[in-house]
Amino acid sequence: MEIKPKVREEAVQIDDIPWKPFPDALSRGGIRWKMLHASPEMGAWTAIFDCPAGSSFNSHFHVGPGEYLLTKGRMDVRGGSEDGGDTVVAPAYGYESANARHDKTSFPVDSEFYMTFLGPLSFIKEDGTPIVVVTWDEAQRAYAG
Numbered sequence: 553m554e555i556k557p558k559v560r561e562e563a564v565q566i567d568d569i570p571w572k573p574f575p576d577a578l579s580r581g582g583i584r585w586k587m588l589h590a591s592p593e594m595g596a597w598t599a600i601f602d603c604p605a606g607s608s609f610n611s612h613f614h615v616g617p618g619e620y621l622l623t624k625g626r627m628d629v630r631g632g633s634e635d636g637g638d639t640v641v642a643p644a645y646g647y648e649s650a651n652a653r654h655d656k657t658s659f660p661v662d663s664e665f666y667m668t669f670l671g672p673l674s675f676i677k678e679d680g681t682p683i684v685v686v687t688w689d690e691a692q693r694a695y696a697g
Contacts, residue, residue: 559593571602575694578675578684581607581659587695588666590688597688598668599695603627608658611678615685616671618648625663631656653680 566586574583582604589598595616603625622644629646630637635656640646642663648654650671655678672687686694 559591562589564588566600572695574601577610578612578686579607579609583607583609585695587691590692592688594670595672595688596668596670597691598666599691600666601664603659603663603665605659605661605663608656609654610675610683611653611655612657612673612675613651613653613680614648614669614671615650615674616669617650617652618667618669618671618673620646620648620665620667622646622663622665624665625659625661627663627665628656628658628660630654632658 566588569586569588571584571586574585584602586600587597588600591597622640622642624642626639626641627644628635628637628639630653633639637656638646653676669691672685672690674685675683677683684690
């Protein structure tokens with residue numbers, strides 16, 4: 553049996569990474585992002601998102617769990633508390649379990665959050681049919697694109 557190499561540690565200066573538009577096919581309202589890390593050994597990826605007032609992510613579900621830190625603004629997850637979901641106001645932490653479905657995630661005010669996805673994120677049609685599955689390697693390609 554061959555001994556596998558250790559994955560290298562990594563540190564990034566967030567201000568040195570350019571903001572890029574998050575794909576329009578997956579969001580509305582001009583969301584931007586910075587890809588911070590991809591972890592092939594865990595199938596995870598980490599990014600920070602800049603979400604202008606009125607922006608939103610299209611319907612999706614978390615194939616694996618995820619954790620976020622809302623550093624600025626407000627996020628209405630799963631439609632917000634008025635729709636049976638969660639409304640979080642910065643500073644706030646959130647955990648999304650595997651298979652959590654989000655038909656509506658929106659930002660009524662300028663907001664920013666950091667998130668690690670521990671597995672793919674599947675963007676879906678209303679009936680749950682996948683449109684695209686964003687894995688750690690797909691996230692890298694989308695950001696580099």
